[in-house]
Amino acid sequence: MQPQSITISGIGKGFGADDVLKGIDLSIVPGEFLSLVGMSGCGKSTLLRIIAGLETADRGTVSIGARDLTDVDPADRNLAMVFQSYALYPHMSVRDNIATPLRMRRLSIWERLPLIGRLLVKAETLREIDSAVKEAADVLQISHLFDRKPAQLSGGQRQRVALARALVRSPSAFLMDEPLSNLDAKLRAHMRSELINLHDRLGATFVYVTHDQIEAMTMSDRIALMSEGRIEQLGTPDELYGAPATLTVARFIGTPSINLLPAEIDNAGDVLLFGRRLGLRSSNAARGQATLGIRSEDIFPSADGIGARILRSETQGADRYVTCQLYDDEKITVVLRQRAGEEISMNDQGRIRLGFSKAHMHLFGSDEKRCELTSLEQVPA
Numbered sequence: 047m048q049p050q051s052i053t054i055s056g057i058g059k060g061f062g063a064d065d066v067l068k069g070i071d072l073s074i075v076p077g078e079f080l081s082l083v084g085m086s087g088c089g090k091s092t093l094l095r096i097i098a099g100l101e102t103a104d105r106g107t108v109s110i111g112a113r114d115l116t117d118v119d120p121a122d123r124n125l126a127m128v129f130q131s132y133a134l135y136p137h138m139s140v141r142d143n144i145a146t147p148l149r150m151r152r153l154s155i156w157e158r159l160p161l162i163g164r165l166l167v168k169a170e171t172l173r174e175i176d177s178a179v180k181e182a183a184d185v186l187q188i189s190h191l192f193d194r195k196p197a198q199l200s201g202g203q204r205q206r207v208a209l210a211r212a213l214v215r216s217p218s219a220f221l222m223d224e225p226l227s228n229l230d231a232k233l234r235a236h237m238r239s240e241l242i243n244l245h246d247r248l249g250a251t252f253v254y255v256t257h258d259q260i261e262a263m264t265m266s267d268r269i270a271l272m273s274e275g276r277i278e279q280l281g282t283p284d285e286l287y288g289a290p291a292t293l294t295v296a297r298f299i300g301t302p303s304i305n306l307l308p309a310e311i312d313n314a315g316d317v318l319l320f321g322r323r324l325g326l327r328s329s330n331a332a333r334g335q336a337t338l339g340i341r342s343e344d345i346f347p348s349a350d351g352i353g354a355r356i357l358r359s360e361t362q363g364a365d366r367y368v369t370c371q372l373y374d375d376e377k378i379t380v381v382l383r384q385r386a387g388e389e390i391s392m393n394d395q396g397r398i399r400l401g402f403s404k405a406h407m408h409l410f411g412s413d414e415k416r417c418e419l420t421s422l423e424q425v426p427a
């Protein structure tokens with residue numbers, strides 16, 4: 047199956063008085079791995095269900111390739127949906143679970159009957175179904191589990207059966223709703239890389255819903271970050287991390303979370319942090335209160351920096367995250383990343399001085415939107 051594009055135009059959806067999707071436009075390119083990510087309740091599952099045809103939009107259209115699907119039944123959309131709950135048939139073997147979508151599509155109601163159906167159906171059709179089931183099971187490395195029932199499988203194996211069942215139909219695209227969230231952390235990380243491999247091998251279009259930004263950041267070609275029924279930002283993981291369009295995106299993406307500090311913009315557009323000019327100017331920010339975002343890797347010990355007190359430090363793999371209180375202000379703490387082998391020099395009271403990398407600061411105006419910053423060295427006087 048050639049990978050297909052998915053085009054979503056002006057999708058709106060309400061449940062009662064709740065406006066859950068407020069006009070979504072999104073073009074997913076053929077073969078792309080696109081994640082819909084956002085806080086619980088932002089509308090990502092509803093959007094995926096509308097693409098699948100399991101939910102009807104109040105307005106707007108969904109197309110796959112050149113085909114408008116808005117009024118097409120879910121069964122005729124040729125999209126494979128994989129759920130968090132796996133949705134396997136408990137009484138059927140792994141082989142029969144995988145074969146079911148093909149039997150539904152290729153066999154008549156009589157041919158699907160146990161025993162008598164076998165007499166009616168053509169041997170060639172059965173062979174074709176068996177071979178497609180075997181191929182899908184081989185891709186997901188579960189052929190040795192063919193005769194087991196779902197209850198006899200681990201979580202990861204069940205999810206693989208669900209994926210094989212989706213794969214066997216040669217769908218135009220795969221739609222996945224939090225497919226890994228029932229797995230423990232280690233298996234999750236393993237299945238993440240299996241899904242990436244599967245995507246690379248199939249070259250198919252994947253739309254993946256998750257509330258886990260790490261999952262979205264590590265797996266996706268592009269991410270659509272949703273908030274309150276809107277797409278807040280659409281871009282590559284690097285774009286969302288390196289140039290968050292809004293405070294919501296900045297807060298959501300990145301571990302540890304971005305440090306946010308209260309700042310001010312004076313009449314000339316100069317940015318002040320704790321009353322000090324930073325040598326940065328914003329041409330498009332409204333004057334007054336603003337927020338500066340600084341990621342932990344862009345903060346470093348510096349003799350002429352801002353005074354801070356170390357509160358705690360946590361080791362995570364090769365990095366240590368050090369939480370510091372700025373100016374003894376209880377509300378303002380920052381986390382900096384200390385790499386293995388680096389020692390932070392502090393005085394006996396646990397105090398240090400911190401500098402911020404100007405080139406990597408993110409400024410958000412009072413409307414919470416990103417403002418462009420220029421270094422004053424580049425601004426003509």
Ligand SMILES: Nc1ncnc2c1ncn2[C@@H]1O[C@H](COP(=O)(O)OP(=O)(O)OP(=O)(O)O)[C@@H](O)[C@H]1O
Pocket residue numbers: 061066084085086087088089090091092093257
């Ligand atoms: N069938 C329904 N009837 C009424 N309200 C619904 C229905 N389905 C979803 N909602 C509401 O719509 C909003 C968006 O739900 P949706 O499941 O799309 O969010 P989500 O971003 O996928 O959240 P989660 O990560 O928790 O699954 C929520 O407030 C939810 O309560």
